[in-house]
Amino acid sequence: MQRLHVLKQAFFSLDAAHQQLLIGSGVAAGGILAYLLLKRREVKSIPLGEGWWGAGEKPLSEEDKIYPFEVQTSDEEIEDLHERIDRTRYTDPLEDGCFQYGFNSTYLKKVVSYWRHEFDWKKQVAVINKYPHFKTRIEGLDVHFIHVRPPHREGQRVLPLMLVHGWPGSFYEFYKILPLLTETQGGLAFEVICPSIPGYGFSEAPHKQGFDSLAAARVFLTLMERLGFSQFYLQGGDWGSLITTNMAQMKPQCVKGLHLNMFMSRKGFKVMLSLLIGPYLPFLVGFTREDVHRLFPFLEKNVYEILRETGYFHIQATKPDTAGCGMNDSPVGLAAYILEKFSTWTDLKNKDLVDGGLERKFSLDDLLTNVMIYWTTGSIVSSMRFYKENVKTNIDKRVDSGTGIFVPTGLAAFPSELMHCPRSWAEIRYRNIYSYSFMPQGGHFAAFEEPQLLANDFLQFVKKVEKL
Structure with a gap:
């Protein structure tokens, strides 16, 4: 609570222009975070593509019986x-x-x-x-x-x-x-x-x-x-x-x-980090006791x-x-x-x-x-x-x-x-x-x-x- 009070005082001590700039930066940061979260949850798909694997040239039509x-x-x-x-x-x-x-x-x-x-x-x-x-x-x-x-x-x-x-x-x-x-x-x-x-x-x-x-x-x-x-x-x-x-x-x-x-x-940073920390602080990287038993x-x-x-x-x-x-x-x-x-x-x-x-x-x-x-x-x-x-x-x-x-x-x-x-x-x-x-x-x-x-x-x- 004390920390929150200090932050409030610091904010209100700024002039209007700086207050607006700070608010705008916060909104922008929040917007970027929201966008990234939405992008992560956005359903993506990969192209179907096409192919022909039969012998010889592909015919004009194919039976679907x-x-x-x-x-x-x-x-x-x-x-x-x-x-x-x-x-x-x-x-x-x-x-x-x-x-x-x-x-x-x-x-x-x-x-x-x-x-x-x-x-x-x-x-x-x-x-x-x-x-x-x-x-x-x-x-x-x-x-x-x-x-x-x-x-x-x-x-x-x-x-x-x-x-x-x-x-x-x-x-x-x-x-x-x-x-x-x-x-x-x-x-x-x-x-x-x-x-x-x-x-x-x-x-x-x-x-x-x-x-x-x-x-x-x-x-x-x-x-x-x-x-x-x-x-x-x-x-x-x-x-x-x-x-x-x-x-x-x-x-x-x-x-x-x-x-x-x-x-x-x-592969990636999260996997590498969890391999380093997992045996010692498994909860920090989302490992259960069973994960530790099976992995290490x-x-x-x-x-x-x-x-x-x-x-x-x-x-x-x-x-x-x-x-x-x-x-x-x-x-x-x-x-x-x-x-x-x-x-x-x-x-x-x-x-x-x-x-x-x-x-x-x-x-x-x-x-x-x-x-x-x-x-x-x-x-x-x-x-x-x-x-x-x-x-x-x-x-x-x-x-x-x-x-x-x-x-x-x-x-x-x-x-x-x-x-x-x-x-x-x-x-x-x-x-x-x-x-x-x-x-x-x-x-x-x-x-x-x-x-x-x-x-x-x-x-x-x-x-x-x-x-x-």
Whole structure:
């Protein structure tokens, strides 16, 4: 109060001209601050762009028909697989190497033996086909998706939802969460569209260079429009997180809500400052106790582990065609390359186990079904190219990196994700966070590992958005 009294006296001791100048400066400063706050909250979007990824020249018109699709197999396909498996050459593992050097070959032989003698691909094809599959042509590519409608219930509210996978996953990752989303819960159910990223699984691979997450986002927006949805929800992790984020940036008016189980922020002063202060005064930089536990010591828990786990990224972002050549020819090489990620990305501690902890979270039938989607479609190389297309140029200078996301956003932070992103970091990029959840368990493949946890978090987020 004393300080306020002194300020008042000082102000009234000025002549009228200086008083007016001071008032004018204050109004101007307030106006600038208000303008900056409004600009921060102003909903921005990024251009849709255009593209043609089919073979040859772009035609004058493109068919927009949606037609049913069914996954098929044959005795010849299975016989070829078995012959290749039988010719596999293995390397003996190092003593006590566990998964520290990659997929342990002793355990690999057990997985391959199951694959060769017990795994029933025809049975798994029937499992895959239990949901309706479709294809449609967009920007020169046959885009595959499953479209699952909930059973009709009186009084239920049905909301459209697109789920987008990443690498080395597929649409099959969502088979455990689909029944949880399509069954009515609290009066809500979801009509789910789950596409394959072009170049993955049953979606045609781009024939031209440059197909990145922005192109995939535009293709999937076209798909939703073609299906008749003007507003919808999005959910994704891994590449699916970036693609759905780009969709929300391109057409925020169409995205009712964006839910992610992997998310990152932009680099900058706030992030650097919080890394310096966070371990000691976490409350000053918006960190919770759980953030501190997951982030620090930062070098050991994040930087070093990321360096150990991203060798694949550097290969795929530079020479995918070279590295992919062997995996496209050897089913066992492909399985080792893909399944190693389902070990370490589920829990980094799995590197210390002889079996990589694979069967703690997954069944061999589910894991090998995902591998078979890559094998039978010959899509490993084209899936790896997606990395090169996205980092050909500095990703921090792309139009989407400098644009905030303003749609209602829900973030599920799983404890064994490759890198933790605190809410205070996420808010730099995601400007309208409705929910941020510290998930009790689970890693990178959330829908595959913890379908019930992910479904519950997503449902709670939607209820907040819908104000239920």
